[in-house]
Amino acid sequence: xxxxxxxxxxxxxxxxxxxxxxxxxxxxxxxxxxxxxxxxxxxxxxxxxxxxxxxxxxxxxxxxxxxxxxxxxxxxxxxxxxxxxxxxxxxxxxxxxxxxxxxxxxxxxxxxxxxxxxxxxxxxxxxxxxxxxxxxx
Amino acid sequence: xxxxxxxxxxxxxxxxxxxxxxxxxxxxxxxxxxxxxxxxxxxxxxxxxxxxxxxxxxxxxxxxxxxxxxxxxxxxxxxxxxxxxxxxxxxxxxxxxxxxxxxxxxxxxxxxxxxxxxxxxxxxxxxxxxxxxxxxxxxxxxxxxxxxxxxxxxxxxxxxxxxxxxxxxxxxxxxxxxxxxxxxxxxxxxxxxxxxxxxxxxxxxxxxxxxxxxxxxxxxxxxxxxxxxxxxxxxxxxxxxxxxxxxxxxxxxxxxxxxxxxxxxxxxxxxxxxxxxxxxxxxxxxxxxxxxxxxxxxxxxxxxxxxxxxxxxxxxxxxxxxxxxxxxxxxxxxxxxxxxxxxxxxxxxxxxxxxxxxxxxxxxxxxxxxxxxxxxxxxxxxxxxxxxxxxxxxxxxxxxxxxxxxxxxxxxxxxxxxxxxxxxxxxxxxxxxxxxxxxxxxxxxxxxxxxxxxxxxxxxxxxxxxxxxxxxxxxxxxxxxxxxxxxxxxxxxxxxxxxxxxxxxxxxxxxxxxxxxxxxxxxxxxxxxxxxxxxxxxxxxxxxxxxxxxxxxxxxxxxxxxxxxxxxxxxxxxxxxxxxxxxxxxxxxxxxxxxxxxxxxxxxxxxxxxxxxxxxxxxxxxxxxxxxxxxxxxxxxxxxxxxxxxx
Numbered sequence: 167x168x169x170x171x172x173x174x175x176x177x178x179x180x181x182x183x184x185x186x187x188x189x190x191x192x193x194x195x196x197x198x199x200x201x202x203x204x205x206x207x208x209x210x211x212x213x214x215x216x217x218x219x220x221x222x223x224x225x226x227x228x229x230x231x232x233x234x235x236x237x238x239x240x241x242x243x244x245x246x247x248x249x250x251x252x253x254x255x256x257x258x259x260x261x262x263x264x265x266x267x268x269x270x271x272x273x274x275x276x277x278x279x280x281x282x283x284x285x286x287x288x289x290x291x292x293x294x295x296x297x298x299x300x301x302x303x
Numbered sequence: 304x305x306x307x308x309x310x311x312x313x314x315x316x317x318x319x320x321x322x323x324x325x326x327x328x329x330x331x332x333x334x335x336x337x338x339x340x341x342x343x344x345x346x347x348x349x350x351x352x353x354x355x356x357x358x359x360x361x362x363x364x365x366x367x368x369x370x371x372x373x374x375x376x377x378x379x380x381x382x383x384x385x386x387x388x389x390x391x392x393x394x395x396x397x398x399x400x401x402x403x404x405x406x407x408x409x410x411x412x413x414x415x416x417x418x419x420x421x422x423x424x425x426x427x428x429x430x431x432x433x434x435x436x437x438x439x440x441x442x443x444x445x446x447x448x449x450x451x452x453x454x455x456x457x458x459x460x461x462x463x464x465x466x467x468x469x470x471x472x473x474x475x476x477x478x479x480x481x482x483x484x485x486x487x488x489x490x491x492x493x494x495x496x497x498x499x500x501x502x503x504x505x506x507x508x509x510x511x512x513x514x515x516x517x518x519x520x521x522x523x524x525x526x527x528x529x530x531x532x533x534x535x536x537x538x539x540x541x542x543x544x545x546x547x548x549x550x551x552x553x554x555x556x557x558x559x560x561x562x563x564x565x566x567x568x569x570x571x572x573x574x575x576x577x578x579x580x581x582x583x584x585x586x587x588x589x590x591x592x593x594x595x596x597x598x599x600x601x602x603x604x605x606x607x608x609x610x611x612x613x614x615x616x617x618x619x620x621x622x623x624x625x626x627x628x629x630x631x632x633x634x635x636x637x638x639x640x641x642x643x644x645x646x647x648x649x650x651x652x653x654x655x656x657x658x659x660x661x662x663x664x665x666x667x668x669x670x671x672x673x674x675x676x677x678x679x680x681x682x683x684x685x686x687x688x689x690x691x692x693x694x695x696x697x698x699x700x701x702x703x704x705x706x707x708x709x710x711x712x713x714x715x716x717x718x719x720x721x722x723x724x725x726x727x728x729x730x731x732x733x734x735x736x737x738x739x740x741x742x743x744x745x746x747x748x749x750x751x752x753x754x755x756x757x758x759x760x761x762x763x764x765x766x767x768x769x770x771x772x773x774x775x776x777x778x779x780x781x782x783x784x785x786x787x788x789x790x791x792x793x794x795x796x797x798x799x800x801x802x803x804x805x806x807x808x809x810x811x812x813x814x815x816x817x818x819x820x821x822x823x824x825x826x827x828x829x830x831x832x833x834x835x836x837x838x839x840x841x842x843x844x845x846x847x848x849x850x851x852x853x854x855x856x857x858x859x860x861x862x863x864x865x866x867x868x869x870x871x872x873x874x875x876x877x878x879x880x881x882x883x884x885x886x887x888x889x890x891x892x893x894x895x896x897x898x899x900x901x902x903x904x905x906x907x908x909x910x911x912x913x914x915x916x917x918x919x920x921x922x923x924x925x926x927x928x929x930x931x932x933x934x935x936x937x938x939x940x941x942x943x944x945x946x947x948x949x950x
Binding site for chain 2: 184185188189191192195199241257258259272273274275276277278279280297298300
């Protein structure tokens with residue numbers, strides 16, 4: 167039933183005009199491609215994605231220490247505090263300048279884009295689903 | 304027994320585990336399958352136009368980044384055909400001028416063009432469309448077209464159509480790109496840009512070189528050429544509240560018909576350059592905006608012919624060579640403040656626009672000709688306000704007023720003109736109704752004032768054109784379809800025209816009744832069909848020999864993606880233009896994405912070779928003999944092929 171609800175949620179979101187919902191679905195997809203859990207704990211440190219947790223039911227927004235994955239745009243303390251966690255950037259600049267970061271969700275050529283760093287995926291022994299592999303840098 | 308129970312428990316645990324793992328894999332698979340579609344949908348729904356467009360400011364049409372990319376728009380002229388009630392046209396020097404009529408001045412009041420929030424215009428001649436109509440567009444992200452006398456938030460000086468082109472930004476590009484294309488008649492176009500979203504700012508730097516070769520025409524032994532070659536550089540640095548911009552365009556163009564009496568140019572071309580620098584500030588809550596923009600335009604017009612180009616007064620001596628150098632400066636400063644009081648908001652604005660136009664040199668057959676007028680500057684101070692009142696959750700009232708003081712120099716008297724606009728917007732989830740009432744005055748351009756001052760020094764009797772307009776647009780949405788119907792009536796008083804002696808105000812009132820229906824059907828989140836049909840009934844007044852005239856137009860477009868191939872098909876229709884046969888302009892674009900970094904496109908313009916044409920004529924001022932050049936295509940049949948590479 168949950169799976170049905172989840173799949174329904176994904177499909178129904180495609181027809182939604184709500185940008186926040188779409189962004190939440192994308193973050194959810196990224197989180198589930200990296201963390202093989204039904205419900206993923208995430209920490210978000212980017213004010214552009216503030217309050218996004220309520221749109222993604224399969225994500226729990228938690229503090230940095232409890233997160234399975236951290237979404238951040240800032241190269242600040244959160245990266246240092248959470249350095250043992252999976253860190254995914256919402257800024258291409260940060261992704262380019264922080265080799266520890268596994269990937270980035272950002273705008274490129276006027277459209278949203280996702281990129282994963284192969285070296286870091288290997289280091290963390292993460293195998294991405296087939297359809298995500300074209301986003302590996 | 305216990306062993307059996309434990310064994311059963313282990314088995315159950317394993318089964319549950321298998322179910323959980325399967326469930327996780329299934330969820331992953333669903334997310335994976337949909338990620339491309341999610342990104343595509345987000346690109347549409349969070350297009351930059353969503354952050355810039357002002358739905359309440361007029362009747363709005365948006366060409367999103369996705370639209371422009373899929374159309375592979377090469378110049379702004381292609382989009383003019385998508386605007387109701389006007390047609391694309393070119394003047395006798397081959398420049399884009401939708402309202403061109405032989406001998407009539409370009410009227411900037413009808414159509415104004417902005418890049419970001421800066422108006423692109425020639426201080427002397429007006430309209431920026433001439434400058435931008437055929438140059439490159441690869442640095443433009445999206446375009447908003449406002450009709451129906453847009454709000455002062457969009458354009459302060461009165462106008463009927465505003466084209467707002469927004470540039471790409473570092474924040475949204477984050478890449479280095481290069482594009483090369485070639486087209487019919489030897490056209491070539493090369494561009495590149497680099498951009499990045501840095502920690503505290505973003506930048507976007509762009510350069511283009513275009514060698515636009517048009518089909519040559521032959522007339523009375525002369526070659527008529529509309530070729531244009533230009534280089535364009537644009538740079539932008541954006542911070543959270545500030546934006547710095549710089550643009551430089553330099554080029555040369557052939558003058559098409561030139562100015563000879565029988566349209567037989569021998570060596571006719573114009574060198575031009577445009578320089579712009581600007582700064583704009585927007586507070587974080589967007590309530591305060593300020594900007595300062597400076598631009599400099601230089602034209603160096605060369606013309607020669609075996610036939611006379613004109614006569615020098617008072618002895619009516621014909622001349623065969625001329626060179627005119629004009630430099631124009633524009634300094635624009637503006638500040639607006641929006642005050643919000645719950646359901647009520649008040650926008651207050653102050654703008655100053657200083658125009659300087661200098662005739663650097665004017666020679667005829669090598670002899671310098673003094674200009675018999677000292678009129679060379681115009682300074683406009685504008686004060687405007689806009690009240691926006693939300694009556695209830697469905698109804699909104701917008702009331703705007705403006706006063707503009709024109710400080711002129713030399714023989715031209717200062718003038719003050721006023722404008723007002725009242726709008727009502729009713730909207731529910733599936734239905735919107737916009738109604739606008741407008742009164743405004745359109746001041747003659749400095750060119751019109753200067754020509755009259757040269758021909759009749761000190762007379763200065765040219766009055767402002769006056770316009771009254773009422774219009775309403777209904778928009779209704781049902782599932783994947785959005786339909787709209789626009790009805791408008793516009794009455795023009797004191798319209799300005801040239802009667803071969805000077806510019807005059809018409810005595811008759813002109814009235815235009817317009818109807819436009821548009822339908823947009825989304826086949827899915829990406830693909831769509833658009834249909835538009837419009838008709839305009841014109842009444843040129845009781846004293847006109849050809850009082851009534853009807854014009855028709857519309858288009859049908861299809862955006863459709865097939866795997867890696869993205870297609871755009873469009874057919875545009877125009878009819879009812881004097882002596883011009885019905886026109887059908889068919890465009891096709893195919894985009895093929897080879898890889899993430901490399902894509903190819905093939906684009907055909909006017910493939911049926913049946914797009915709108917235009918008539919030109921010249922009158923010999925001594926013999927009154929008329930020379931004509933009828934049914935001249937303004938769209939060549941052109942095929943482009945190109946590629947884009949992302950580094």
